[in-house]
Amino acid sequence: MKTTNQYQQNSILLIGCLSAVLGLAACQQEGGAEKAGQKIDKAVDNAGQKIEQTTEKAGQKVEAAKETVGQQAEKTGAYIDKSAEASKDALEKAGKQIDQAISNTGNKIETAKESVVDKAVATGEYIDDSAITVNVKTVILNDPVLKASQIEVTTVNGVVKLSGTVDSEQLVGRIIGLVNSQKNVKSVQNELMINASVPSKQ
Numbered sequence: 001m002k003t004t005n006q007y008q009q010n011s012i013l014l015i016g017c018l019s020a021v022l023g024l025a026a027c028q029q030e031g032g033a034e035k036a037g038q039k040i041d042k043a044v045d046n047a048g049q050k051i052e053q054t055t056e057k058a059g060q061k062v063e064a065a066k067e068t069v070g071q072q073a074e075k076t077g078a079y080i081d082k083s084a085e086a087s088k089d090a091l092e093k094a095g096k097q098i099d100q101a102i103s104n105t106g107n108k109i110e111t112a113k114e115s116v117v118d119k120a121v122a123t124g125e126y127i128d129d130s131a132i133t134v135n136v137k138t139v140i141l142n143d144p145v146l147k148a149s150q151i152e153v154t155t156v157n158g159v160v161k162l163s164g165t166v167d168s169e170q171l172v173g174r175i176i177g178l179v180n181s182q183k184n185v186k187s188v189q190n191e192l193m194i195n196a197s198v199p200s201k202q
Helices: 002-142 169-180
Strands: 150-156 159-166 187-194
Touching: 002 150, 002 159, 002 169, 159 169, 169 187
Parallel strands: 159 187
Antiparallel strands: 150 159
């Protein structure tokens, strides 16, 4: 019986020791967990501080970049404004030069037109005068009485000038009548001479 009690006591003692050992072990583990928790807390705090510092530095860099971009934008805006103003001035100047060139060209065209018209009129008159002269000479040569006469014919602006020598006053009248009957003849300038050596026919 004594042995059984000793055995029970030993068992209880053993269980008590084991409990104590386990309790101590648990306490030691708890202390390790606490230390680990503290380390984690410290690491989190450090990480938080680093994140805050990094965020702050990044914010400062962003602000600096914003400022730089703002300054560059202002400079660019001023440059664009200057360029736009210069372009506007250049366009206005070019526009004025084009207007002036068009005006000068218009004036030159008008002058050229007037000159061409004047020349055309002069040429037309010259052609008309030549045609009148040819017609008058043809009429004189085709007349059986006048064809032997030495008569010069010139025409200026439709005025026919007759010069030379004829045999009688009647021939002068006949020639003037023929010339006046021609187209485009405005008047006759008579410079015909009577041949004194030929006796007048009554």
